[in-house]
Amino acid sequence: MKADIIPLIIGLLIFLSSLISLKIGISVAxxxxxxxxxxGNLGLQTEEWMLYFAGFGGIVLxxxxxxxxxxxxxxxxxxxxxxxxxxxxxxxxxLAFLYTYYAAGWSLHASLIAGTTLxxxxxxxxxxxLVETNLSRTEIGKLIxxxxxxxxxxxxLVLSILFNKPTLYTLIFxxxxxxxxxxxxxxxxxxxxxxxLKNKVIEPEIKYIFLxxxxxxxxxxxxxxxxxxxxxxxxxxxxxxxxxxxxTKVVKNRLRTVAFAVxxxxxxxxxxxxxxxxxxxxxxxxxxxxxxxKQLAKFSGVYFFAKRYIPGGHIYSTLLMSTGLTFGLIxxxxxxxxxxxxxxxxxxxxxxxxxxxxxxxxxxxxxxMPVHAEDLVDLDS
Numbered sequence: 396m397k398a399d400i401i402p403l404i405i406g407l408l409i410f411l412s413s414l415i416s417l418k419i420g421i422s423v424a425x426x427x428x429x430x431x432x433x434x435g436n437l438g439l440q441t442e443e444w445m446l447y448f449a450g451f452g453g454i455v456l457x458x459x460x461x462x463x464x465x466x467x468x469x470x471x472x473x474x475x476x477x478x479x480x481x482x483x484x485x486x487x488x489x490l491a492f493l494y495t496y497y498a499a500g501w502s503l504h505a506s507l508i509a510g511t512t513l514x515x516x517x518x519x520x521x522x523x524x525l526v527e528t529n530l531s532r533t534e535i536g537k538l539i540x541x542x543x544x545x546x547x548x549x550x551x552l553v554l555s556i557l558f559n560k561p562t563l564y565t566l567i568f569x570x571x572x573x574x575x576x577x578x579x580x581x582x583x584x585x586x587x588x589x590x591x592l593k594n595k596v597i598e599p600e601i602k603y604i605f606l607x608x609x610x611x612x613x614x615x616x617x618x619x620x621x622x623x624x625x626x627x628x629x630x631x632x633x634x635x636x637x638x639x640x641x642x643t644k645v646v647k648n649r650l651r652t653v654a655f656a657v658x659x660x661x662x663x664x665x666x667x668x669x670x671x672x673x674x675x676x677x678x679x680x681x682x683x684x685x686x687x688x689k690q691l692a693k694f695s696g697v698y699f700f701a702k703r704y705i706p707g708g709h710i711y712s713t714l715l716m717s718t719g720l721t722f723g724l725i726x727x728x729x730x731x732x733x734x735x736x737x738x739x740x741x742x743x744x745x746x747x748x749x750x751x752x753x754x755x756x757x758x759x760x761x762x763x764m765p766v767h768a769e770d771l772v773d774l775d776s
Contacts (some may be wrong), residue, residue, distance in 0.1 A: 408511040491685065576625065579629060
């Protein structure tokens with residue numbers, strides 16, 4: 396029997412990422428992405444099981460991000476989160492489109508893919524960074540995640556309206572998603588409050604959540620969509636349920652432990668492994684230009700609203716809103732598979748996304764962490 400060394404190498408990278416993250420105080424997601432880029436460009440190949448688990452890891456992170464959002468706060472701060480999220484999407488979409496179309500000479504479809512790819516803010520990166528710094532349960536953290544949801548909704552809508560051709564399977568995916576969200580929101584207490592299922596070693600509650608998310612993944616693949624938005628909405632609507640009792644809070648914490656131990660590290664490492672540095676270097680000028688455009692666009696779109704509505708953490712919030720990865724990767728992969736962009740354009744866009752996941756997060760955590768006591772109130776306590 397031939398021994399497969401790749402899982403062993405991945406396990407080592409996951410463990411080393413945690414040690415380095417704890418040592419230098421930087422988000423483990425950043426370290427995992429860097430390790431992934433290094434390993435992939437040294438010849439380590441992704442396997443089919445890794446790609447599926449990595450994709451599922453992104454969905455689990457998105458669900459957890461939704462579960463952290465305070466619906467009450469989202470209603471109270473709707474104007475703030477909507478304005479930050481809207482301009483976080485709109486400004487980079489327009490600037491990236493205009494630059495690639497008029498200055499870089501890309502086709503109309505390729506430029507629209509570039510605008511869509513670089514408009515998003517990564518829920519996975521934002522959530523990971525907030526959890527690791529204990530900000531996910533504060534007003535700042537919840538407002539940032541709500542704004543990120545608005546941004547990604549804009550990205551998803553543009554991708555769907557401009558490029559997706561609806562089919563019967565698309566309609567089935569939408570109907571199933573709505574049905575799962577409605578039924579899970581209404582009847583999940585039969586799982587979480589059942590004394591036969593609560594706090595068992597075999598974790599039936601977590602397996603139940605995984606089943607719901609796998610339903611989204613299956614029907615999304617069938618309908619040519621993606622499970623990110625349904626997963627976030629499900630987490631959002633179940634967030635109130637999770638915060639009702641200490642028992643349900645424990646379920647969320649156990650799910651987070653399972654996710655951060657294995658599933659989500661694989662997501663970040665695989666993302667890094669898919670980047671070809673040689674192709675990025677072959678168009679380094681374009682890469683630098685698009686990275687700068689994305690950061691300036693995000694900064695100009697977010698900073699002034701963040702300064703007004705999040706005065707104690709406006710630079711930190713702006714930097715986290717400048718990250719990109721999850722939906723951007725979906726848009727760029729779609730563009731490549733549909734023939735709208737070539738391999739070099741895909742690698743440049745992916746490189747910009749990965750750089751924007753790493754650099755703003757590093758700067759935010761190293762130099763701009765919110766420090767005022769009133770900003771760090773735990774809203775769940």
